[in-house]
Amino acid sequence: MLHRHAKAACAAFAAVGALVLAGLPATASAEVTPPAPATAAETLGAAKASPALLRAMQRDLGVTGAQARARLVNEANAGAVAGRLQNALGRDFAGAWVHGADSATLSVATTDASDVASIRAQGAHAVVVRHTLPQLESALAKLDRSAASGAAALATEVPVRYVDVTTNTVTLQAVRPAAAKALAAKAGVAPSLVRTEKSAQRPRPLYDLKGGDAYYMNGSGRCSIGFPVTKGTQQGFATAGHCGRPGTTTTGYNQVAQGSFQASTFPGRDTAWVATNTNWTATPYVNGSSAQVAGSTQAAVGSSVCRSGSTTGWHCGTIQQHNTSVTYPEGTISGVTRTSVCAEPGDSGGSFISGSQAQGVTSGGSGNCSSGGTTFYQPINPLLQGYGLTLKTTTDPGPGPGPGEPSGTWAAGTVYATGATVTYNGATYRCLQGHQAQPGWQPPNVPALWQQV
Numbered sequence: 001m002l003h004r005h006a007k008a009a010c011a012a013f014a015a016v017g018a019l020v021l022a023g024l025p026a027t028a029s030a031e032v033t034p035p036a037p038a039t040a041a042e043t044l045g046a047a048k049a050s051p052a053l054l055r056a057m058q059r060d061l062g063v064t065g066a067q068a069r070a071r072l073v074n075e076a077n078a079g080a081v082a083g084r085l086q087n088a089l090g091r092d093f094a095g096a097w098v099h100g101a102d103s104a105t106l107s108v109a110t111t112d113a114s115d116v117a118s119i120r121a122q123g124a125h126a127v128v129v130r131h132t133l134p135q136l137e138s139a140l141a142k143l144d145r146s147a148a149s150g151a152a153a154l155a156t157e158v159p160v161r162y163v164d165v166t167t168n169t170v171t172l173q174a175v176r177p178a179a180a181k182a183l184a185a186k187a188g189v190a191p192s193l194v195r196t197e198k199s200a201q202r203p204r205p206l207y208d209l210k211g212g213d214a215y216y217m218n219g220s221g222r223c224s225i226g227f228p229v230t231k232g233t234q235q236g237f238a239t240a241g242h243c244g245r246p247g248t249t250t251t252g253y254n255q256v257a258q259g260s261f262q263a264s265t266f267p268g269r270d271t272a273w274v275a276t277n278t279n280w281t282a283t284p285y286v287n288g289s290s291a292q293v294a295g296s297t298q299a300a301v302g303s304s305v306c307r308s309g310s311t312t313g314w315h316c317g318t319i320q321q322h323n324t325s326v327t328y329p330e331g332t333i334s335g336v337t338r339t340s341v342c343a344e345p346g347d348s349g350g351s352f353i354s355g356s357q358a359q360g361v362t363s364g365g366s367g368n369c370s371s372g373g374t375t376f377y378q379p380i381n382p383l384l385q386g387y388g389l390t391l392k393t394t395t396d397p398g399p400g401p402g403p404g405e406p407s408g409t410w411a412a413g414t415v416y417a418t419g420a421t422v423t424y425n426g427a428t429y430r431c432l433q434g435h436q437a438q439p440g441w442q443p444p445n446v447p448a449l450w451q452q453v
Contacts, residue, residue: 040080040448043441045294045356046072050286053306053353056314060341061304063101068304070102072355075303078106080448081122082300083418083432087451089115094129094136095165097301106300109165129168131193136163137323139170139193144325146187147332154183155327159203162324162338165301169195171321175202201366201374203326211237211351211358212287212308214253215274217244224310224350226361227293227380228282229273229389235282236275238383239349240361241266242330250274253310263387267331270363271383272349282392286351292394294356296380296415297435297449298322305339305354307362307377309347312369317341319354326376328364336360336376342369352377357435358391384436385415395438412439421453428453 049072057068082096085108094109106124111132119126140163147155157179164171170193174180180196213225223243244261252258259276284293286308306316317340324338343365352359360377367373390413406425420431429443429450443450
């Protein structure tokens with residue numbers, strides 16, 4: 001482990017009609033009443049991206065300001081379409097991703113050619129592939145089990161393993177390609193499921209109450225705040241597990257006593273949370289800008305994503321793969337997301353955000369922000385769910401339900417995965433995109449997140 005001792009928003013929404021995902025069915029013009037349901041871009045606050053985040057996107061992705069704003073709108077809308085198709089295709093679904101300078105194209109993979117017409121009807125590009133997503137995920141799980149039980153030496157030579165929906169394979173990034181072949185054979189994974197890339201990268205954790213602020217552990221090593229959270233009345237923040245163990249004390253960016261780690265997992269996962277004292281107040285902001293956190297809806301592969309850390313500030317890139325396994329010198333972690341964003345020591349634990357939606361906390365990576373690199377983040381929703389935390393957002397909770405108001409199994413603060421079902425006011429709904437439910441996001445109000453069944 002490494003230690004280190006606006007006007008644009010209005011314009012974006014005014015231009016939504018021109019920036020929607022290519023080919024998506026247009027909403028028919030209706031009479032003035034009832035009002036049209038909110039689009040995914042509106043629900044997820046795609047036009048609320050801060051100027052600092054947009055500037056970082058332009059610098060790191062090589063896009064114009066208009067393209068950066070278009071990406072955020074298109075990516076939000078694409079997530080809702082992909083969720084509907086995932087639920088409709090069932091086990092045939094083999095992944096989805098966005099691409100193009102402004103993320104205007106959504107591709108959806110299926111193992112059944114008869115699904116092509118249904119995919120195209122939703123405005124997406126259909127790709128027929130051989131392997132289902134469960135088959136690929138099962139192969140990755142076998143490789144991880146093998147890496148953890150007797151093949152540790154091989155795993156260090158094949159430090160990055162992930163399900164790549166764009167190639168319909170489990171991709172192994174290997175220092176020595178022969179080691180990748182040996183690991184797959186030891187795990188009993190068929191060669192047809194595996195693709196090997198030679199890479200010299202050896203990821204490591206990035207050591208060294210707004211997201212991205214610095215904090216210090218036991219007065220020495222430095223990490224970064226991921227996202228402010230609450231647990232009941234207790235305030236605190238989510239961060240990376242490798243930054244500390246339960247009981248580790250923390251001081252803030254200003255070296256003022258701050259709090260202590262309440263729970264931590266590393267390796268296996270890279271999750272932790274810190275409870276702060278009453279001098280610190282959780283806010284829905286990310287450091288270095290006016291970026292506001294409005295929720296935690298998971299972005300699709302290919303989407304823009306930006307990171308704030310206490311060493312290097314804002315940097316952006318794209319989501320390359322979800323469900324990635326990485327072997328660090330300390331052990332293997334699973335379920336992280338691989339990105340093209342750079343990071344350096346001290347950025348660990350910091351915020352990853354797509355538009356206004358929290359994505360995860362910085363885990364580790366390779367390279368740097370001078371020559372470029374690859375960085376992995378621990379997704380925020382499993383972290384929130386595992387520790388029973390509530391993300392601090394700009395949503396006003398408002399009053400609780402009163403007598404006679406709609407009831408059901410849906411509840412604000414609950415983390416829902418794509419495909420989960422809930423009841424609300426006598427109707428059943430299926431989740432389209434993984435997220436932590438926010439007040440006001442009741443299923444009938446947010447068709448971008450829920451579909452009545």
